[in-house]
Amino acid sequence: MLYSTLIAPFTEFEFMRRALAGILALALGAGPVGVFLMLRRMSLMGDAMSHAILPGAAAGFLLAGLNLFALTAGGLIAGLAVAALAGLVARTTELKEDAALAAFFLVSLALGVTIVSLRGSNIDLLHFLFGSVLALDDRTLVLIAAISSLSLIVLALIWRPLVLECVDPGFLRSVSRAGAPAHMAFLALVVLNLVGAFHALGTLLAVGLMMLPAAVARFWARDVSAMIAIAIATGIASGIVGLLLSFHAGLPAGPAVILTAGALYVGSVVFGRVGGLARRLAPRRHLEA
Amino acid sequence: MTAQVRFRDLTLGYDRHPAVHHLDGAVPRGALMAVVGPNGAGKSTLFKGIVGALAPLAGKIDLCGLKTRDIAYLPQAADLDRAFPISVYDLVAMGLWRQTGLFGRIGARAGEQVHRALAAVGLTGFEQRPIGSLSGGQMQRVLFARLLLQDARLIVLDEPFTAIDSQTAADLLAVVRRWHAEERTVVAALHDLDLVKAHFPEVLLLAREPVAWGAAADVLTPDNLRKARHMCEAFDEAAAECAA
Numbered sequence: 001m002l003y004s005t006l007i008a009p010f011t012e013f014e015f016m017r018r019a020l021a022g023i024l025a026l027a028l029g030a031g032p033v034g035v036f037l038m039l040r041r042m043s044l045m046g047d048a049m050s051h052a053i054l055p056g057a058a059a060g061f062l063l064a065g066l067n068l069f070a071l072t073a074g075g076l077i078a079g080l081a082v083a084a085l086a087g088l089v090a091r092t093t094e095l096k097e098d099a100a101l102a103a104f105f106l107v108s109l110a111l112g113v114t115i116v117s118l119r120g121s122n123i124d125l126l127h128f129l130f131g132s133v134l135a136l137d138d139r140t141l142v143l144i145a146a147i148s149s150l151s152l153i154v155l156a157l158i159w160r161p162l163v164l165e166c167v168d169p170g171f172l173r174s175v176s177r178a179g180a181p182a183h184m185a186f187l188a189l190v191v192l193n194l195v196g197a198f199h200a201l202g203t204l205l206a207v208g209l210m211m212l213p214a215a216v217a218r219f220w221a222r223d224v225s226a227m228i229a230i231a232i233a234t235g236i237a238s239g240i241v242g243l244l245l246s247f248h249a250g251l252p253a254g255p256a257v258i259l260t261a262g263a264l265y266v267g268s269v270v271f272g273r274v275g276g277l278a279r280r281l282a283p284r285r286h287l288e289a
Numbered sequence: 290m291t292a293q294v295r296f297r298d299l300t301l302g303y304d305r306h307p308a309v310h311h312l313d314g315a316v317p318r319g320a321l322m323a324v325v326g327p328n329g330a331g332k333s334t335l336f337k338g339i340v341g342a343l344a345p346l347a348g349k350i351d352l353c354g355l356k357t358r359d360i361a362y363l364p365q366a367a368d369l370d371r372a373f374p375i376s377v378y379d380l381v382a383m384g385l386w387r388q389t390g391l392f393g394r395i396g397a398r399a400g401e402q403v404h405r406a407l408a409a410v411g412l413t414g415f416e417q418r419p420i421g422s423l424s425g426g427q428m429q430r431v432l433f434a435r436l437l438l439q440d441a442r443l444i445v446l447d448e449p450f451t452a453i454d455s456q457t458a459a460d461l462l463a464v465v466r467r468w469h470a471e472e473r474t475v476v477a478a479l480h481d482l483d484l485v486k487a488h489f490p491e492v493l494l495l496a497r498e499p500v501a502w503g504a505a506a507d508v509l510t511p512d513n514l515r516k517a518r519h520m521c522e523a524f525d526e527a528a529a530e531c532a533a
Contacts, residue, residue, distance in 0.1 A: 164383055174358075222419055
């Protein structure tokens with residue numbers, strides 16, 4: 001019974017195994033990136049960036065149809081361009097970076113939907129917005145796995161300047177010039193992971209596997225390494241549970257995964273060890289010193 | 290006297306308005322110097338100029354061969370994210386950047402240095418505390434521990450003793466005196482004139498223009514202090530271009 005509910009769907013159906021592999025890889029890369037986005041107070045920026053890759057992917061679609069390379073290249077170019085442009089506007093005008101991003105991503109989203117509608121059907125549009133995690137082919141899986149491997153390697157390399165740039169940017173500037181390159185590399189990782197997640201979950205849900213696990217982690221750990229471990233575990237658990245839910249209850253797979261992560265988030269808000277509601281409402285007796 | 294920092298007709302400021310006006314002179318190597326003056330006198334601006342965070346409007350700052358990484362700088366309000374989940378140990382260990390660089394391991398020897406620095410500022414036992422749980426005075430002690438590890442030739446402290454209790458100030462002053470004994474050059478912006486008279490041999494009295502610079506007793510005269518107080522704080526939007 002337990003076997004047929006929990007294990008059999010994955011052993012019997014290849015599309016379930018593929019979906020699981022894709023989500024596991026995404027969780028490994030996007031989890032740590034999401035934790036840093038959250039710690040830098042850039043959570044909403046992840047959301048904005050995920051919309052920004054749409055017109056690029058859509059332009060790729062317009063030129064080459066549903067071609068993995070065209071969609072990925074288009075998405076990457078658009079994402080990096082919006083990140084760079086928003087940074088430029090923030091640095092050269094009075095507009096702050098968040099406002100600049102908001103402006104760019106709204107335009108991007110509208111542009112992307114328009115471009116897809118020019119050539120494709122509503123099915124194509126749904127694929128762009130919500131992905132098709134149950135239809136990942138070999139090449140897409142390899143792409144997603146490559147992106148998460150690269151993310152982990154790059155994060156290990158830029159770990160120290162990235163942490164220091166979050167805590168004390170003034171000090172980092174006084175001892176090293178690595179701050180700006182580390183920031184750029186990190187933004188590139190954000191875009192890369194969003195493009196990877198886009199293939200599985202679409203532009204609207206791609207950021208879900210990045211930010212929800214990070215938000216969960218904040219409620220359970222007090223140091224960065226532990227947060228990252230928890231974020232990855234949360235992403236993986238959401239993937240397994242979400243796919244099973246979708247299999248048994250006939251729910252759409254991508255949203256089921258994100259909804260599971262959402263449920264874990266709500267649970268953490270209430271029961272979290274670090275600043276959760278339950279601890280606030282029913283505090284334990286204070287200590288002696 | 291060998292100079293450590295030399296100002297040559299230095300003017301620093303914002304949007305063409307001078308905050309430090311025509312400063313000439315030199316800080317000797319190994320000096321323990323206080324910079325005093327009213328709020329808005331240009332103390333912080335001068336320090337930003339020294340550490341290279343602000344380019345001069347005119348004139349020059351000569352660091353006599355020092356590189357940016359030879360200078361340790363404690364800003365008045367560090368733009369530190371206290372909510373970031375990092376431990377006291379990890380934050381202080383960042384002071385070893387010159388040794389470790391981007392990738393170097395923080396090994397047993399470095400760990401020993403971190404413990405000694407924490408002991409020197411009276412924070413033994415605080416290693417694993419997240420920085421968010423520290424009081425203002427404890428945070429200042431942590432920043433001093435990090436300065437200790439930076440092993441810098443020139444140490445620039447912007448109002449290091451403001452808003453901390455007398456015990457903490459005394460402990461941190463002992464650290465400053467230790468730096469002086471090690472012949473490092475220390476420049477500190479201060480408001481407590483009694484403390485300056487007691488511990489700082491050299492004083493620069495600044496009120497946008499340099500009012501006096503030299504031995505503490507010669508600089509901190511009632512006459513000089515009155516002059517400094519009458520400095521005009523506001524920028525004049527209609528000011529003419531400086532001819533000097």
